[in-house]
Amino acid sequence: xxxxxxxxxxxxxxxxxxxxxxxxxxxxxxxxxxxxxxxxxxxxxxxxxxxxxxxxxxxxxxxxxxxxxxxxxxxxxxxxxxxxxxxxxxxxxxxxxxxxxxxxxxxxxxxxxxxxxxxxxxxxxxxxxxxxxxxxxxxxxxxxxxxxxxxxxxxxxxxxxxxxxxxxxxxxxxxxxxxxxxxxxxxxxxxxxxxxxxxxxxxxxxxxxxxxxxxxxxxxxxxxxxxxxxxxxxxxxxxxxxxxxxxxxxxxxxxxxxxxxxxxxxxxxxxxxxxxxxxxxxxx
Amino acid sequence: xxxxxxxxxxxxxxxxxxxxxxxxxxxxxxxxxxxxxxxxxxxxxxxxxxxxxxxxxxxxxxxxxxxxxxxxxxxxxxxxxxxxxxxxxxxxxxxxxxxxxxxxxxxxxxxxxxxxxxxxxxxxxxxxxxxxxxxxxxxxxxxxxxxxxxxxxxxxxxxxxxxxxxxxxxxxxxxxxxxxxxxxxxxxxxxxxxxxxxxxxxxxxxxxxxxxxxxxxxxxxxxxxxxxxxxxxxxxxxxxxxxxxxxxxxxxxxxxxxxxxxxxxxxxxxxxxxxxx
Numbered sequence: 017x018x019x020x021x022x023x024x025x026x027x028x029x030x031x032x033x034x035x036x037x038x039x040x041x042x043x044x045x046x047x048x049x050x051x052x053x054x055x056x057x058x059x060x061x062x063x064x065x066x067x068x069x070x071x072x073x074x075x076x077x078x079x080x081x082x083x084x085x086x087x088x089x090x091x092x093x094x095x096x097x098x099x100x101x102x103x104x105x106x107x108x109x110x111x112x113x114x115x116x117x118x119x120x121x122x123x124x125x126x127x128x129x130x131x132x133x134x135x136x137x138x139x140x141x142x143x144x145x146x147x148x149x150x151x152x153x154x155x156x157x158x159x160x161x162x163x164x165x166x167x168x169x170x171x172x173x174x175x176x177x178x179x180x181x182x183x184x185x186x187x188x189x190x191x192x193x194x195x196x197x198x199x200x201x202x203x204x205x206x207x208x209x210x211x212x213x214x215x216x217x218x219x220x221x222x223x224x225x226x227x228x229x230x231x232x233x234x235x236x237x238x239x240x241x242x243x244x245x246x247x248x249x250x251x252x253x254x255x256x257x258x259x260x261x262x263x264x265x266x267x268x269x270x271x272x273x274x275x276x277x278x279x280x281x282x283x284x285x286x287x288x289x290x291x292x293x294x295x296x297x298x299x300x
Numbered sequence: 301x302x303x304x305x306x307x308x309x310x311x312x313x314x315x316x317x318x319x320x321x322x323x324x325x326x327x328x329x330x331x332x333x334x335x336x337x338x339x340x341x342x343x344x345x346x347x348x349x350x351x352x353x354x355x356x357x358x359x360x361x362x363x364x365x366x367x368x369x370x371x372x373x374x375x376x377x378x379x380x381x382x383x384x385x386x387x388x389x390x391x392x393x394x395x396x397x398x399x400x401x402x403x404x405x406x407x408x409x410x411x412x413x414x415x416x417x418x419x420x421x422x423x424x425x426x427x428x429x430x431x432x433x434x435x436x437x438x439x440x441x442x443x444x445x446x447x448x449x450x451x452x453x454x455x456x457x458x459x460x461x462x463x464x465x466x467x468x469x470x471x472x473x474x475x476x477x478x479x480x481x482x483x484x485x486x487x488x489x490x491x492x493x494x495x496x497x498x499x500x501x502x503x504x505x506x507x508x509x510x511x512x513x514x515x516x517x518x519x520x521x522x523x524x525x526x527x528x529x530x531x532x533x534x535x536x537x538x539x540x541x542x543x544x545x546x547x548x549x550x551x552x553x554x555x556x557x558x559x560x561x562x563x564x565x566x567x568x569x570x571x572x573x574x575x576x577x
Contacts, residue, residue, distance in 0.1 A: 179347075182344075185347040188347050190362070236477075238479075239477075240481055242481045242483075242484070242485050243477065243478060243481040245485045245486035245487045246481075246489045246490060247487055247490045250490050260490055260491065263491055263494050263495075267498035267502070268498075270502060271498070271501065271502045271505070274459075274506060275505055275510070285436060285513075285518065287436075288435065288436050288438070289518075289519050294438055295438055295441040
């Protein structure tokens with residue numbers, strides 16, 4: 017995706033070729049590409065601001081480093097290469113750039129470099145480049161880590177509990193229509209880097225706002241605010257969801273108490289059929 | 301409805317009428333929809349299992365399997381309400397009305413009729429279970445003398461009956477969750493989901509282990525009992541499972557002389573005889 021940026025656009029410490037060992041790339045550097053509407057040099061600096069003020073920021077409100085600051089993500093924790101995979105699900109044949117769709121671009125766009133650039137860069141942003149399962153797995157790298165969940169006193173292994181809902185199950189069957197983490201945890205129209213804690217009244221997941229998220233036009237448009245009190249991240253856990261825990265235990269006991277005696281009778285019946293006349297106390 | 305003979309004799313063997321055509325059709329609809337519901341429901345419950353995606357794809361995967369599930373659920377729910385109507389019709393027409401016409405219907409008689417229907421559990425079932433355990437644990441060679449419908453069949457009837465209420469109602473609400481949560485809080489859906497899938501697992505295991513053992517896999521019926529298709533049960537199985545009712549029917553048909561001894565009886569009796577002589 018960075019094909020038009022020259023090497024030294026990112027590797028600012030490289031001045032000659034062959035170069036000496038270079039420093040790691042800083043994603044926030046101003047590169048030589050010009051943003052067309054403002055004609056300013058392009059940079060990801062805004063993303064840094066978004067991220068810093070989000071729930072994933074490294075500093076708290078007072079500017080102090082948060083506890084376990086090393087757990088907080090940097091760009092490359094989430095933006096690994098698969099995120100920039102182009103429309104690989106085009107006709108779902110194989111991953112990578114689809115020649116079939118490139119053919120359509122070439123009808124009008126004669127410059128091969130432009131086609132490639134446009135396809136890679138723009139279309140991946142117009143369409144979801146990853147299916148909900150991919151997104152969930154990406155978040156789960158941290159949010160399903162039991163040690164991290166415990167350290168940060170999070171209420172759930174988020175992707176695990178998402179996987180127990182219909183949305184998560186459908187995602188695991190590669191449904192691309194169901195919501196993933198980002199669809200609910202970010203206000204519509206905002207950058208995903210602006211994710212904030214559900215305790216913040218501005219958060220899409222705050223109790224007062226959740227109804228709006230569910231009732232989005234593409235999801236459950238007729239849903240009431242009550243609908244959103246569904247426990248999306250309920251786990252089979254005495255601590256996190258005691259009522260659901262006991263309700264499930266009730267069904268486990270009911271199943272055991274129904275089936276075990278009946279299976280006992282089946283077992284005895286099979287044994288009895290081998291010895292139809294073997295009544296006790298009768299020695300013939 | 302054409303009146304079927306209680307005992308049909310074919311190639312010298314007696315067959316006993318058990319299920320009307322209407323009941324057999326109800327059973328087949330129930331059986332087919334339940335199998336489809338289980339096949340399209342369990343892959344979602346056990347989505348992590350290795351077999352789940354393959355089984356799910358057979359029904360069109362996540363895009364279509366839920367539709368197959370809902371269609372079958374709707375048919376089954378229709379059957380449930382049809383069955384309730386059928387019960388009311390049959391009990392009124394064949395049990396309450398004849399008495400009323402004779403002017404014999406007293407207060408509470410209707411209730412009494414309902415409670416003494418052949419599929420309502422009674423004290424005899426408890427004794428039959430005790431006697432069955434005696435038989436299974438080798439205390440006796442004699443099986444309990446079953447009535448028209450034994451406790452096993454009553455269990456087979458009431459377990460899905462209860463299951464259909466729980467699973468059907470929760471399924472209907474989960475299906476129309478936006479509508480029902482205009483009144484109910486969304487948190488209820490969590491519990492309905494647990495009830496729906498856990499009760500369904502119980503029902504599926506119950507049917508595929510217990511019911512199928514009794515009607516398919518037990519050595520008396522293997523490879524398959526045919527009463528659910530033909531409506532008639534062989535004399536051998538009548539004697540084994542429904543001896544009390546068998547004797548009743550045989551006497552009614554004037555065949556007292558042809559009544560077979562109870563199951564487990566012949567060896568038992570002849571030995572007794574041999575011992576005393």
